[in-house]
Amino acid sequence: MTAATEPRLSTLDAADTLVFSAWSAISPFGVGAAAFSDGVRAGASALAPSDGPFPSAALVPDFSARQALGRKGTRSMDRVTALAVGTVGQLLESCGPGLLEHPERVGVVLGTGSGSVQSIMDFTRDALTGDKPYHVDPALFPNTVMNRAAGQSAIWHRIKGPNTTIAGGALTGLLALSYASRLLRGGHCDRVLVGAAEEYSTQRAWLEWRGSGGTAAPLGEGGAVFLLEAESAAVRAGRPVLARPVGTRFRGFFEADGARRALTDCVRSALAQAGVDRDEVVFVSTDGAEEAAVVDALGRTPEWVRCAPLVGDTSAAAAGFQLAAAIAAGRSGHALVTGVERDGTVGCTVLELP
């Protein structure tokens, strides 16, 4: 009844390079990759006064699930899910209908923080404050499960390949890229929509504020999604090579002051894996943390691209926006994307920009 006898069918040749061939963003600069690119190039901050614990925040202007996606199917949709569904939709639109010709061969790999802490905590609040502890809206229950944004992106757009949710704090976007790359090399699909989304919510703001003892940077939100596929597939489909992620490495540290050393080692090992000399690095898209570690690794102060001052700390989406900013820079050569997660991990991706 089943054809299980043929060997694993990988469409990816061992020598084939993975490339980013399209991307999209919904950011505090507005909807679309162009709005993000223009915003980053202009260098104007999207932070505005906020009524949460932080004095300011960077929200996607005029964004709601209904406004972005229409009335149908959005009644119970929370903000992070709408950001994810919308950003994936932007990417699909920009690529045309052929992208989903074989929907079971297209994967979705999406990073989130802890799903929507607003949805989770609102649900518990309803349980604690209702007449009965089970007087909750069942339609909202799936929003409290952390694979909601990735899963609903697949349901909304009918994408039937592997569908994976990734979490790793500030490194989430790089971890999602690493996961997506292995999914492709493992032959599990032919292309992956990979990225991350994060919502601004009052509850997230309070958790970040209290968790940092009031020292955290202002928060932002949004989503960035990339099309990752084999270079040969991109060329066949007539899509451009926007960037080649040629090396991604991570390190752990467990001493309070261990981040700098860990990131220096991480940058070195990522460059070594990519076979790229440190002198070839044209610029570094940083999250702002431990930049001295990058200077140590490169032996000089590189040109920095920093999006956090512009779009706020977008937490799980931060590294996704850093990747987008590196591509949007429109430069040629090699760039690094670096991140530091205070829980004890660091990451670095080397991009080759054609």
Add this chain to the structure above:
Amino acid sequence: MRDAGRQPRRVVITGLGVVTSIGIGVTEFLAGLREGRSGVKPITSFDTTGFSHANGCEVTDFDPAAWLERVDPGELGRASQFSAAAARMAVADAAMGLDELRGKRSLVSVGTTDAESRDLDNLVADQLRDGPEALDPVVARRSTAGRLSSSVVRELQLTDVEAVTIPTACAAGNYAIGYGFDAIREGEVEVALCGGADAVCRKTFTGFYRLGTIAPEVCQPFEKDRKGILTGEGAGILVMESLESALARGARIYAEVLGYGLNCDANHPVAPDRDSLARCIELAHRNAGVKPEDIDFVSAHGTGTKANDVTESGAIRQVFDTPPPVVSIKSMLGHSMGAASALASAACALAIQEGFIPPTINHHETDPECGVDCVPNVARPARLDVVQNNALAFAGNNAVLILGRYRDAV
């Protein structure tokens, strides 16, 4: 980068760390699986006043300080305590020295449904009482999903490591193990600590209760009058490494990971889809290079709800001309969410090693609509060569893992 032209590596399981409601550690877990132990008892982790029934499968004898050596248990939420403790157990079970482990490039991937939602529940209660300005900073800080994997890094003091949490809900354990398989297979990492962790929380109990899917007393997968799930908790972490690595250090090999399949129904937020699950099973078979008739038993997702069990057994009958035994250890452990398929994988590895099929307990009469041999109530001795572990999640996220007996020439 992958060495072009190099043969993919074979991947084996050499260590198991388990925290479960039927026993902590491999020895107790194995004994529980063999004797059909039940983890069910009244839920104590939150006030269940107002629910007409509130049984669950909690881990009641877990003392984090007894397992964690480096990390202060107070800085970890309960799910992270479970994952860090299970990881430490798994490394010890693999008889891999910590210095040896730290010298290898590694991956830590931990699946979850709720991560530290138990902490978030408690923060909501605090916030209702004292306002958001008073949220406990330590609890706020430790409540993120990434902690389930980064806590393993800190506890074991790993440095050359990639740590990722995979919150793909109730199939997450299989996703995490599959990720380790791919990373080792292509030669990028030498050892992977993979599995899943979750803690019982009010939020998820309430959601399933509201959906009418919480069983009043016990979990009875494939039973004619089954009444639903019981929420459970725990962690399962597997030490995986390349076959060369395991042989070089003379490690005991529980089982070989033959492959896995992933797909997404892309259809309904909570209801499973028979045809799509059948396709996922076929994908897993193809990727693992096995045929349906090779499978000696299926460890089902088997939640004990009407919808899951009839849909899942329908998918199995679609793929298998004659289905092998189909069991659900959720009858014993309840539904430990993101830990579930990791613990089921550990159970499959033990079953292969020890030569038995774990039973489906609480069983009286099989639902003819399911029509499977669920190995009712009593474990069955069997020589097992290839086993299949199913996992399904909300949003139609399916993950099917295939494990095999390790044989030195395949």
